[in-house]
Amino acid sequence: MTSEQLAWMIRRHDVEMTHISGGSHIGAVMSVADIMAVLYTDVLRFRPEQPKWDGRDRFVLSKGHTGASLYICLAERGFFPVEELKTYYQNDSRLSGHVSHKVPGVDVSTGSLGHGVGVAVGMAIAGKQDRKDHRVFAVLGDGECNEGSVWEAAQAAANFALDNLVVIVDHNHMQSLDYCERTLNSGALAEKWRAFGWNVIELNGHDHDALCSALKKNDSGKPTAVIAHTVKGHGVSFMEMDILWHYRFPHTGWEYDQAVTELHRCKPEGVEDPYTPNGIAHPAMPGAKDEADLRSNHTVGETFRPTWFKLQEVAE
Ligand SMILES: Cc1ncc(C[n+]2csc(CCOP(=O)(O)OP(=O)(O)O)c2C)c(N)n1
Numbered sequence: 001m002t003s004e005q006l007a008w009m010i011r012r013h014d015v016e017m018t019h020i021s022g023g024s025h026i027g028a029v030m031s032v033a034d035i036m037a038v039l040y041t042d043v044l045r046f047r048p049e050q051p052k053w054d055g056r057d058r059f060v061l062s063k064g065h066t067g068a069s070l071y072i073c074l075a076e077r078g079f080f081p082v083e084e085l086k087t088y089y090q091n092d093s094r095l096s097g098h099v100s101h102k103v104p105g106v107d108v109s110t111g112s113l114g115h116g117v118g119v120a121v122g123m124a125i126a127g128k129q130d131r132k133d134h135r136v137f138a139v140l141g142d143g144e145c146n147e148g149s150v151w152e153a154a155q156a157a158a159n160f161a162l163d164n165l166v167v168i169v170d171h172n173h174m175q176s177l178d179y180c181e182r183t184l185n186s187g188a189l190a191e192k193w194r195a196f197g198w199n200v201i202e203l204n205g206h207d208h209d210a211l212c213s214a215l216k217k218n219d220s221g222k223p224t225a226v227i228a229h230t231v232k233g234h235g236v237s238f239m240e241m242d243i244l245w246h247y248r249f250p251h252t253g254w255e256y257d258q259a260v261t262e263l264h265r266c267k268p269e270g271v272e273d274p275y276t277p278n279g280i281a282h283p284a285m286p287g288a289k290d291e292a293d294l295r296s297n298h299t300v301g302e303t304f305r306p307t308w309f310k311l312q313e314v315a316e
């Protein structure tokens with residue numbers, strides 16, 4: 001499976017899983033989908049048939065509210081049956097909304113933001129002490145960078161020269177209820193991580209080639225922070241940069257139909273949609289009630305668009 005195929009599967013499964021369960025965080029999964037796909041196809045070392053294999057790279061999904069993205073990667077890579085994804089967020093399922101270490105392939109439960117980097121630093125120190133050659137990766141949100149514990153851990157990582165550690169910040173400029181810059185502005189994240197003594201790489205977080213080369217090796221002698229510029233909701237036009245889709249799930253009718261239809265328009269070769277193999281023949285059109293419903297749920301003013309948000313420039 002290529003990273004492009006896995007990224008598409010993450011988005012398609014997530015529409016279905018949030019739709020069935022009424023669960024949240026679809027926008028944050030769409031944002032991190034390409035990062036997760038590249039990690040689970042081209043970067044991480046693992047053995048699905050032996051989840052606790054000692055030589056595996058360690059992975060911490062610190063923005064644990066996007067557990068669906070991790071479960072999808074693990075299922076698609078063979079850690080457990082893909083069919084089980086349908087139980088996501090349901091009573092008695094092990095696929096809880098936030099990441100659970102009871103799922104094969106998951107090392108750390110997460111969801112309370114701000115703890116993942118500290119845990120990853122501990123794993124990286126242990127790896128060095130035991131003279132192991134595996135690496136440790138942690139993915140965190142930009143809103144999560146408001147947590148002071150992130151910076152305490154960052155300081156420790158630089159102090160111990162943990163060049164076996166990579167942090168990827170999903171920099172989508174939004175958190176749960178508003179833009180990060182209007183909630184608690186962390187300033188320029190790249191400069192901040194650099195000032196803490198890290199090797200910093202800034203890139204477009206939807207560019208698989210850029211992610212792949214940034215994540216593959218590190219000759220700097222320092223821990224690496226990848227500041228990945230992303231779009232929350234990326235892949236479904238009406239979810240992009242709209243804070244509504246942090247919590248809302250695709251409802252039956254045009255929301256679900258439109259999301260699936262848009263995904264089918266960019267389906268990579270060789271991918272089978274497990275739910276609607278031929279797309280949706282007659283997608284429901286949005287009605288006046290749908291529009292009113294969505295508008296009344298908005299918490300962010302339509303006019304605010306951050307001027308510094310220029311993905312194109314980062315790509316160049
Ligand atoms: C310690 C803590 N406080 C608050 C929350 C509630 N919460 C869940 S997601 C979220 C927003 C996180 O924003 P960000 O880190 O930017 O992630 P994104 O959803 O944008 O990927 C918040 C505040 C939490 N999970 N943990």
Ligand SMILES: [Mg+2]
Nearest residue numbers: 142143174175
């Ligand atoms: Mg964010």
